[in-house]
Amino acid sequence: MRKNTKNKVVQIPLRLNILFFVVFLLFAALILQLGVVQILNGDSFQEEIDRTIQDTTKIPVPRGKIYDKNYNVVVDNKALYSITYTPAKGIQAKDRLDVAKKLAEFLSMDTDGITERNKKEYWYLLNTEEADSRLSETEADEMTPAEQYSAILETITEEEISNFSDEEKEVIAIKAELDKAYSLTPQVVKNRDVTSTEYAEVAENLGDLPGINATTDWVREYPYENTFRSLAGSITTQEQGIPEDREQYYLTRGYSRNDRVGKSGLEEYYEDILRGRKEEIQYTTEKDGTVIDSTTIVEGNPGKDLILTIDMQFQQEVDKIVQEELEKTIKKHPNQHRYLEDALAVVMNPQTGELLAVSGQTHDKEENEYINTSFKTMHDSHLPGSTIKGATVLAGYESGVTTPGQVFNDRRLKIADDTRGKGSYRDLGPVNDYSALKLSSNVYMFYIALKMGGEHRYPFPDGSNASFNTSAWQEMRNYFRQFGLGAPTGIDYPYESTGLEGNSYQQPGLLMDYAIGQYDTFTTMQLAQYVSTIANDGYRVRPHFLKEIRNPALSTDEQGSVYRSTTTDVLNRIQMDSSEISRVQEGFRQVFQESGGTGYNYFGTPEYRDYKAAGKTGTAENSIDGVNTENLSLVGYAPYDEPEIAFAITIPHLGIVNDRHPINHRIGQRILEAYFEVKKEQDEENESE
Incomplete structure (x- = not known):
């Protein structure tokens, strides 16, 4: 005789009911937490996002050395104290001037190289309203912003820029170096004749110098002086950077515009070998450029060394x-x-x-x-x-x-x-x-x-x-x-x-x-x-x-x-x-x-x-x-x-x-x-x- 199952009620086990209840509680807690984050803490978190920026910069590494067949050094690297500037995005000329003034308290600079334009740009930042008023609205409407700026600089007279003090000239010289910097790319401010005192004082005050770093740099050194030097070749200075006529070639290979590259001889021919791999550092900075955290994401490697067939x-x-x-x-x-x-x-x-x-x-x-x-x-x-x-x-x-x-x-x-x-x-x-x-x-x-x-x-x-x-x-x-x-x-x-x-x-x-x-x-x-x-x-x-x-x-x-x-x-x-x-x-x-x-x-x-x-x-x-x-x-x-x-x-x-x-x-x-x-x-x- 067949049993009648139509009216049979399916019973859900007690343990499964408990599991459903726990899941419900977890979802409720998550929703509550999201509400707290959004409603109570949302403004503070947004402020933190707006306050900080994460940027990655690449730090140059020492170039590979060149040796003769008996492993005598022919081309070496000489370590130097170096003061560099790495601007954050959005830094303006006024910001760089503020950094230059602070840096001038610790750093002496050669002022022989400052130009008339450097002086006029400095005077403009100190007298912006007066300088801008020298260009009428009618004249300005017919110009691009760059043309307006050039026209205003032309109105600044020789007399107005002729009486700067030695201290102001040092500020101008420092700012001229800061102005050369590209965003997120270290620019050398001074690496020749940096004294140990200058290095120490800058290092101690980095918190007040946004974008500035006290580090070490290098220049090429030739133990055998002129012997073989014309064949070893030369590299560009950081001021020269990568050659303009090969800019795209280098930029597509990970170079920065102010990188030093081989420009003649074996330095040029074996550039890919000697250059090394840059160190990549991710910086977390505040809006004013103050670094609050840094993490190395790619370890740098010095360039590989060349061993020559030449017997020095x-x-x-x-x-x-x-x-x-x-x-x-x-x-x-x-x-x-x-x-x-x-x-x-x-x-x-x-x-x-x-x-x-x-x-x-x-x-x-x-x-x-x-x-x-x-x-x-x-x-x-x-x-x-x-x-x-x-x-x-x-x-x-x-x-x-x-x-x-x-x-x-x-x-x-x-x-x-x-x-x-x-x-x-x-x-x-x-x-x-x-x-x-x-x-x-x-x-x-x-x-x-x-x-x-x-x-x-x-x-x-x-x-x-x-x-x-x-x-x-x-x-x-x-x-x-x-x-x-x-x-x-x-x-x-x-x-x-x-x-x-x-x-x-x-x-x-x-x-x-x-x-x-x-x-x-x-x-x-x-x-x-x-x-x-x-x-x-x-x-x-x-x-x-x-x-x-x-x-x-x-x-x-x-x-x-x-x-x-x-x-x-x-x-x-x-x-x-x-x-x-x-x-x-x-x-x-x-x-x-x-x-x-x-x-x-x-x-x-x-x-x-x-x-x-x-x-x-x-x-x-x-x-x-x-x-x-x-x-x-x-x-x-x-x-x-x-x-x-x-x-x-x-x-x-x-x-x-x-x-x-x-x-x-x-x-x-x-x-x-x-x-x-x-x-x-x-x-x-x-x-x-």
Whole structure:
């Protein structure tokens, strides 16, 4: 029989009823509390919101240091006391004046830099009503607020701003610095010559100085003074801030307008590495700018450190050598060498591309002093002369116009109506590729150029017109670019010249000039890469200053961990066969090591023979203001069987004299001496440790 359930009442358990009642009480309490907050305390909470502001500011951190390969500091940071100003939003000129007056009680300021406008703006704030009355309503209606302000300032007379006291001038100077500040961005008010007393007094009174902070700042310091400084580069001052022409680039990467950034050299090239990460602090301030709380939300990290391939002990020696030899040359014939200013040298490891020393010295004739201009090794290009004949010989092999061991008779060639002709410094007679390099035969290179241009007559008939296909220009230049001649070297530096190309291609005589280094110009860095490529069996490596990047050190007694290391970067292998490269290497060896070689008297003598150097000498003719001058150059490497050092030297615009100082050879000799002496000393130190 079925039970009837229609009238059955469902009973809710007692515990569930209790739970419902508790939930009801909680909601009632919450509603009551919201009412209390809204009705009783709402005004006070709103006042607190209106009274305080939360802002985030970014604090600069020390820039990364730069070390040489032996971890000697090349560019350091020097700590300074610093007084900064970080304005809150909405701060007006009157507010900044009040801060300046208070700050002037504790801080002395140099007033030499204040301008007439600074004085007028100060006078305006003290006499606002009177100044505003000088502009009629009709005049004001036709102007923007900025135009009104400028017009009012123009009405302020010289007499009205001429009698400020020294104390008022200090206030004006401080306010001028405060006016430079951007909202929420620290602006340095004073960081030079801040005394410990000034620092302490400002720090003790920060509560009365809205936006002011007593902190530490830094400036770049150079323990080796001018050595390598032009290559290390420079940074902007805080007054300069980020460059205007790259403002958007930096702002989109988290920079502030008054941040210091690298503006030249390695400081610029490695800006992203050296800059570090700013510390971010969230400030809670009252409306008047008084800070009532602060919280660090992002920890700052100093910039990473650069470890260079440069050996500063060796770099100092090379700078000294280059300057001394330049000075000797100028003193010997000051009148004849009136266009001589520079001496340039690059020393690198031909197998790795590590730059060991880069030197440039310039004689300032007006001050009669020598200035370090090492950047000119990459910026300035000059006619290289016969140093590039190794590339010409290899171009002849690869193009098929000459063969290893081929002989040409070195005698003056006369093309068409050129009665003077083109030749070597004397007729050398029959020369092959070895002796053409050893004796520096121009004629051998002329035949390579003529044959590449389509002229195959040999011997070339005097007075004839030469057949010439202008495509030979591109072919020859393409071969040269494989060595880095006329092409970027790839160096880690903000700017390098690739040299200048001549632009007349119709005359075969000009390609003949090109083949002996008398047409296109190249930098000393390009010459160093070129000779390194020959020394390195045809492998062209990228020259570089950077050895490694390290994280900031935890203490001054140790280096930080390695962040990144630089490895050898092979840019290309020249097309020429290894056996052909070996022939040029042998020719270069004979230049320095065999009697009759153009460098033998300097590198083949008993005192230099042990260095086992190989290389090529060069002289190029050029004219300045109608005066004939010569460039002297030299490239080389040592030891020739296992090269570990390659060098290139350029001395432009010497006067033509018979007994001039052999500056290029003397610099080359002394560079080898210094390199192997420094290496010996360091090896002995390492063994003793």
